[in-house]
Amino acid sequence: MPAERQIFFPFLFRMHKALMWAALLLLAGYLLVFLFYAANLIQFPFDYDQGEGFELVDTLLFSQGRWPWQNVEAYPFYSSNYPPLFHLLAVPFAWLFGPSYAYGRLLGTLATLIAAGAIAIAVRRDGGPGLLAPVSGLAFIASNTIYHIGPLNRQHMSMVMFETLALVVLANLGSIRDSRQRRKVFWTGLVLILAAGYTKQLALATALAAMVFLFIQRPLRGLQFAAAIALIGGGIFLMLTFATEGQWWLQTISANVNRYDPQQALGLLQQWFELHGFLVVPALLYLLYELYVDRLSIYSVWLVSALVIGLLSGKWGAGDSYFSTAIAATCILAGVGSSRLLAWLSERRNLRAAPGLLLIPLLYLGYSKSVLHLPTHSPPFDSIAALLEIRPNAPNGFYDSARSRAGDFPPGYADIGHLTSSEDLRAGEELVAIVRAVDGPVLSEDGSFALLAGKDEDTNPTQLLNLANNGLYRGDALLQMLREQAFGLIILRAGFFPGTVLQAIDENYGPDQVISMNGFDYRLYRPRPAQAK
Amino acid sequence: MAVGENTRRILLQGQGLLRAILRPMWERPLSKRQLGLLLVLAGSAGFIAVLAIDILDAGREGGLGPAQSLALGGTLLILLVGLSLLPLGDRPA
Numbered sequence: 048m049p050a051e052r053q054i055f056f057p058f059l060f061r062m063h064k065a066l067m068w069a070a071l072l073l074l075a076g077y078l079l080v081f082l083f084y085a086a087n088l089i090q091f092p093f094d095y096d097q098g099e100g101f102e103l104v105d106t107l108l109f110s111q112g113r114w115p116w117q118n119v120e121a122y123p124f125y126s127s128n129y130p131p132l133f134h135l136l137a138v139p140f141a142w143l144f145g146p147s148y149a150y151g152r153l154l155g156t157l158a159t160l161i162a163a164g165a166i167a168i169a170v171r172r173d174g175g176p177g178l179l180a181p182v183s184g185l186a187f188i189a190s191n192t193i194y195h196i197g198p199l200n201r202q203h204m205s206m207v208m209f210e211t212l213a214l215v216v217l218a219n220l221g222s223i224r225d226s227r228q229r230r231k232v233f234w235t236g237l238v239l240i241l242a243a244g245y246t247k248q249l250a251l252a253t254a255l256a257a258m259v260f261l262f263i264q265r266p267l268r269g270l271q272f273a274a275a276i277a278l279i280g281g282g283i284f285l286m287l288t289f290a291t292e293g294q295w296w297l298q299t300i301s302a303n304v305n306r307y308d309p310q311q312a313l314g315l316l317q318q319w320f321e322l323h324g325f326l327v328v329p330a331l332l333y334l335l336y337e338l339y340v341d342r343l344s345i346y347s348v349w350l351v352s353a354l355v356i357g358l359l360s361g362k363w364g365a366g367d368s369y370f371s372t373a374i375a376a377t378c379i380l381a382g383v384g385s386s387r388l389l390a391w392l393s394e395r396r397n398l399r400a401a402p403g404l405l406l407i408p409l410l411y412l413g414y415s416k417s418v419l420h421l422p423t424h425s426p427p428f429d430s431i432a433a434l435l436e437i438r439p440n441a442p443n444g445f446y447d448s449a450r451s452r453a454g455d456f457p458p459g460y461a462d463i464g465h466l467t468s469s470e471d472l473r474a475g476e477e478l479v480a481i482v483r484a485v486d487g488p489v490l491s492e493d494g495s496f497a498l499l500a501g502k503d504e505d506t507n508p509t510q511l512l513n514l515a516n517n518g519l520y521r522g523d524a525l526l527q528m529l530r531e532q533a534f535g536l537i538i539l540r541a542g543f544f545p546g547t548v549l550q551a552i553d554e555n556y557g558p559d560q561v562i563s564m565n566g567f568d569y570r571l572y573r574p575r576p577a578q579a580k
Numbered sequence: 581m582a583v584g585e586n587t588r589r590i591l592l593q594g595q596g597l598l599r600a601i602l603r604p605m606w607e608r609p610l611s612k613r614q615l616g617l618l619l620v621l622a623g624s625a626g627f628i629a630v631l632a633i634d635i636l637d638a639g640r641e642g643g644l645g646p647a648q649s650l651a652l653g654g655t656l657l658i659l660l661v662g663l664s665l666l667p668l669g670d671r672p673a
Contacts, residue, residue: 221609263615263673267606309646338665342609342672358650 059404060393066408067178073415074185080421080428081188084466085156085198089149091467093475093495095565097509097541099148099200100494101127104504105134106151110141116287116294119514123488124506124525126298128513132246133202146498151200158208159197162375163187165211169379173218173344174386182411183382189418190374191322191449192367195464203368206247211375213239217257218345221264237272241280248299249356253372254280256352260345302513305363312361314457319357319370322449325414326381333384346383350376363516364509366459367449385410419448422466441465442566467565474564478538481571485535490552492540493569505534508543515545526551532574539570612668619662626655 094100105115105127115127115134127134133154140150167184174180187193197204217236223229240257243250254276262269287295320327334347353373360369385407392403423432424444431437437446440454445465450456475495482489483500491497494504506525514520522545528534529551537556542549556572563569610618630651634644644652665673 263610265607265609270606307647309650312650338661339612339668355654361647 055401059401063389063404063408064178066405066412067182070408070411070415071178071182071185073412074182074189077189077194077415077418077420078185081159081194081197082156083422083425083428084194084464085152087466088198089152089156091472091475092148092499093471093478093564094493095148095467096196096199096201096461096463097493097543099151100491100498100504101125101507101510102129102134102200102202103146103148103151103498104494104507105129105131106137106141107146107498109134110138114291114294116291116298118294119298119507119511119520120522120524122505122524122528123503124511124522125504126294126507126510128298128302128507128510129202130245130247130299132242133205136205146495148200148495152198155196155201155204156198158205159188159193162204162208162211165208165215166375166378166382169211169215169218169346170382170386172215173346174383175390177386177389179382179386179389179407183378186326186381186411186414187375187378189415190371191418191420191447191464192319192371193374194420195447195461196368196371199463201368202246203371206243206250207371207375209239209243209246210250210253210372211379213237213243213253214257214345214349217261220261220268233268233272237275237279240276241283244280245283248303249359249369249372252352252356253349256349257345259352260343260348263343263348297514297519298510301517301519302510304517305365305513306516307359308361308363308458310361311365311457311459312358315360315367315370315459316357318367318449318457318460319373322418323374323377323414325410325417326377329384329410330377330380333380333387336384344380344383346376346379350380360459364513366461368461381410417448419446420464421446425466443468443471462566465566471564474562474569478562478564478569482536482538487533487535489536489538490529490534491536491538492543493538496538506544508548511548512543512545515547520545522547529555532556535574537572539572540567609672611670612665612673613670615673616662616665616668619658619665621662623655623657623659623662627652627659630655 088095104125108115108127109131115125115131117126119126133151137151137154140147144150163184166187167180170183171180188197193204213236216232216239220229220232220236223232236257240250240254244254258269258273258276260269261272284295330350334350337343337347350373353370353376357370357373359365360367388403389407392401419437421428421432421437422444423429423437423439423446429444432446438452439446440450440452441447441462441464443465447456447464449460456462478496479499482491482496482502488505489497489500489502490505492508497504511520511522511525515522525548529548532555534556536559537552539552544552552572555575557575559571559573561568561570630648633648
């Protein structure tokens with residue numbers, strides 16, 4: 048070996064390692080921010096993200112042995128539009144602790160951490176040893192999107208966890224020689240895919256990716272996988288449709304056909320690329336390498352299918368969370384690709400390829416900068432924010448690089464991620480006290496106030512709107528109750544009810560007060576006096 | 581009787597032949613060329629299907645909408661990727 052290689056390479060490797068450690072430490076910082084945010088949300092007893100309340104109602108209905116897919120034309124006008132698995136996992140907690148967001152948010156947090164762990168395992172197993180495995184797992188948690196939806200009482204991250212576990216299990220199926228072991232892995236992957244699909248419908252794309260990959264590897268196995276999914280998944284689907292007298296089909300499938308806005312999808316795609324570009328580019332390059340030079344891995348097929356799901360984020364009610372599967376696939380592909388490149392560079396010791404050694408950690412350092420988000424007013428992060436001269440651009444003293452300096456963000460990006468404060472807690476308690484003092488039912492756009500006040504949760508506004516947009520909701524009974532002023536109080540946040548319902552509210556109820564919580568205005572309406580109508 | 585036996589024998593031979601041809605095909609990984617061919621077929625079918633929406637859905641307003649243009653772009657991309665894989669031959673995909 049020439050002398051310059053003997054001197055230059057160890058130096059480059061030391062530089063590479065030092066930079067990798069720097070990237071690891073920075074990304075571990077985001078894990079701390081994530082855990083801080085999760086702990087803050089788990090302790091907060093009220094609604095945070097729109098929709099959390101209805102996921103809790105689903106869990107409570109299951110805990111009482113009732114289906115959440117119900118006829119919305121009859122009181123309490125409630126139905127879920129999601130599959131059951133996430134809510135079923137929370138049922139034992141509901142039996143123990145009653146209505147609370149804490150356990151759902153804890154489950155979401157754990158699902159995010161497990162998904163990150165699975166990403167690290169995949170990079171370690173299919174890429175190689177070194178820091179790239181933990182860095183890839185941490186990069187997933189560091190994403191602005193994963194950060195802000197991870198600790199919610201929402202089912203999305205559990206779906207991503209099941210998807211990631213399924214693909215990590217199935218990735219090396221073809222190389223297993225022992226037929227018994229191969230069968231075990233096949234069925235484990237299949238059960239995990241079904242679990243993802245029965246957590247959220249979007250996992251269909253991951254199921255297709257698994258089928259396509261297995262078909263490419265061995266067409267017969269791909270067809271067997273597809274047949275087994277169709278039989279078992281289809282069987283459960285039919286059973287639920289019959290058991291709920293068609294409500295499962297109506298509420299989870301028919302109601303989910305929504306208006307599509309390509310501008311929203313393209314805006315979110317651009318934002319996804321701007322935030323994750325440092326990893327997206329190497330992931331796509333590695334995909335091209337596998338497509339044209341090597342053999343396609345399951346992760347490459349997954350990234351393509353996940354990007355298609357990302358483009359569905361233009362659907363009404365969808366948002367940046369639709370890119371979370373693509374973020375998981377990106378982290379794995381970038382990690383595996385970088386690991387293989389690193390192994391190749393180490394083996395060849397080619398001086399012309401040496402910049403690659405520094406490029407890999409620099410990509411992760413660049414990524415750490417582009418996904419910057421942290422609380423700016425809460426210790427210990429406030430001193431970091433002060434040191435870096437970061438000013439908040441989100442509510443409650445929070446900086447999120449996904450937003451402009453003025454706090455703007457593309458349509459569909461979730462307006463969350465900031466911490467809740469003691470003022471928010473007081474506002475929530477005030478809202479619950481107001482609801483408790485009301486005689487009769489309360490119509491609330493968010494679920495917790497009625498639940499914590501010991502009242503029924505009436506309606507799921509977004510689901511009523513989904514159905515109305517598809518011509519599947521009349522709302523006669525609800526409109527009649529509004530005309531009769533049967534609700535003692537109405538609480539609106541975003542006004543996601545169908546137009547006819549909002550009009551009836553406007554005609555029969557008058558604005559009373561506005562209470563701000565978590566940066567959102569809760570508008571309270573009380574029955575108008577008869578002469579004022 | 582003899583005709584029936586002959587028919588049965590021919591059918592069995594045909595079945596064996598079919599299995600001999602298909603079995604290796606089903607159990608071998610797809611080649612880059614085969615994958616390319618499948619992508620060309622899928623891309624072409626998708627392209628025609630997206631365009632056909634205008635013809636079949638008579639009640640719709642004419643012209644390509646933004647969502648339809650996006651879908652057309654996607655199918656075209658699949659078609660082009662498929663074409664680019666065709667020259668890569670029998671290497672496993």
